[in-house]
Amino acid sequence: MSNPSPLHAVHEALGASFTDFAGWAMPLRYGSELAEHKAVREASGLFDLSHMGEIELTGPEAARALDYALVGYLSKVKPGRARYTMICDADGGVLDDLVVYRLATDHYMVVANASNAAVVAEALRERSTGFAVEVNDRSATCALIAVQGPTSAEIVRKVTGADLDKLSYYASVPATAAGHDVLLARTGYTGEDGFELYSEAEHAQDIWAAITEIGQDHGLVPAGLACRDTLRLEAGMPLYGNELGPEFTPFDAGLGRVVKFEKPGDFVGREALERRKAAIDNAVVGSVVKTVRVGLTGTGRRAPRHGYPVLDGDGNPVGTVTSGALSPTLGHPIAMAYVPTALSEPGTALAVDIRGTTTPVEVVELPFYQRPA
Amino acid sequence: MSNPENLGYTEEHEWVDLGDAGTATVGITVYAAEALGDVVFVQLPEVGEKLAAGETCGEIESTKSVSDLYAPVNGEVVAVNEAVVADPGVVNSDPFGEGWLFKVAVDGDTDLLDADAYNALTKED
Structure with a gap:
């Protein structure tokens, strides 16, 4: 059976449809996912993301342990800031993509995808051997509520009283909501301005209620995981299991920028990643097929979907489509896919085999959607 | 929303209205519409096409998934709902009414579930 979120009763009262996501019963939608998607683009959506994994590292060598365990340069991150990074296996394959918050000099929080939380926690424990650091998997008792959309700053300012002008993108600050301690972060997965509030599970209902009440005047609606997927797709953001997985290195995924070879010392996957990068950089036609992640757009209403041939x-x-949908915001089909570099220039005409029908698509720059400045 | 007593049903979550002598109107049930989520594309059979019960005859696509449509009865397609093709959201807002999909001139016997049997089927999961 699935774990219930600490907000399960709230979702039931709101009439949510649930989906099993990595062992968690999470709200898929409350009514229409298209309406929820639109609300996030035009006002705000309230998401329960308590299925995400939160793993804390505490100790004088927390920074060094993470520099060894992950591909990023986490000791360079200033307290109060966050980084998008990845954890790879010894062969350079991606085990998960992560957001890592540095909460204090000797205190980090690693946020992992629900499906990988246990794997990431175990890998961090193993890779911390010999470092003065303690690893605590707090996933089971940590709730995560996100407010995403153009009105989210007004809502979060009223709920927390925090000075949001000082809270930049990918930064976090301790705050209070509904009288409870939260970690307030300006992060998200929708392409909109947005905030994530990490709290103890037992406080989640109070925080949800407080945000809901303030949000009434700001067009806030509860939003499920269905619209979260179309929102992140429009924003060109990768999803583990679709665009990312152990069969790809970050370089294959077009996200080599997260690998920081310049950091001192060894890290898990360094040698394999250096080899893979060199192979791709020096690719001779026929020896290494370098594929890159691209955006595709089509016409009509039939969307290319995960696994369809390009x-x-x-x-x-x-190549292969990794994610696709009829874009709710743009009104035409969009998809991400891996294709050879030679076919990756924007404007290149390709096609997708949509269940037996060859359907023309065009390569475009990612993201598909960018919020108005 | 309950499943109307006067309709026949299939295990593929389609409803069939045999009320109009010899012509069957076909749609998907509210159960199917809710499971799919917002319908964004429907591909219907063409008028004049001969259908055999149980065979696929179209597609219904939501934001998240694609499902086949099955012919619930034998016969020839005599009408398709162009309004649903233009605005597939009608399948969600009125699955048993304005969201009907196509009409078939029924050929021979039909083999459908009654509302009680269909209710029992959808209560299991």
Whole structure:
């Protein structure tokens, strides 16, 4: 059976449809996912993300342990700031993509995808051996509530009283909401301005209620995981299991920028990643096929979907769709796919085999959607 | 929303209205519409197409998934709901009414579940 979120009763009262997500029963939608999607683009959505994994590292060598365990340069991150990074295996394959918050000089919080939380916690424990650091998997008792959308700053300012002008993107600050301690972060997965509030599970209902009440005047609606997926797709953000997985290195995924070879000392995957990067940089046609993640757009209403073959102009299979949907905001099909570099220039005409029908698509720059400045 | 007593049903969560002598109107149930989520695309059979019960005859696509449509009865397609093609959201807002999909001139016997049997089927999961 699935774990219930600490907000399960609230979701039931709101009439949510639930989905099993990595062992958690989470709200998929409350009514129409298209309406929820639109609300996040035009006002705000309130998300329960308590299924996400939170793993804390505390100790004088927490920074060094993370520099060794992850591909990023976490000792360079200033307290109060966060980084998007990845954890790789010894072969350079991606085990998970992560957001790491540095809460204090000797205190970090690693946020992992629900499906990988246990794997990441175990890997961090193993990789911390020999460092003066303690690893605590807090996933089971940590709630995560997100407020995302153009009105989210007004709502969060009223709920927490925090000075949000000083809270930049990918920064966090301790705050209070509904009288409870929270970690307030300006992060998200929707392409909008937005905030994430980490709290003790037992306080989640109070915080949700306080945000809901303030949010009434700001167009806030509860939003499920269905619209979260279309929102992140429009924003061109990768999803583990679709765009990322152990079969890809960060370089294959077009996210080599997260690998910080310049940091001192060894890290798990360094040698394999250096080899892979060199192979891709020096690729000779026929020896290494360098594929890159691209955006595709189509016309009509039929969307390319995960696993569908991408075809070149002659109908030969050249790649695979990793995510796709009819974009609720743009009104046409959008998809992300891996294709060879030679076919990755924006404007390149390709096709997708949509259940037997060859459907023309065009390569475009990611993201598909960018919020108005 | 309950499943109307006067309709026939299939295990593929389609409803069939045999009320109009010899012509069956076909749609998907509220159960199916809720499971799919917002419907964004429907591909219907063409008028004049001969259908055999149990065979796929179209597609219904939501934001998250694609499902086949199955012919619930034998016969020839005599009408399709162009309004649903233009605005597939009608399938969610009125699955048993304005969200009907196509009409078939029924050929031979039909083999459908009654409302009680269909209610029992959808209560199991």
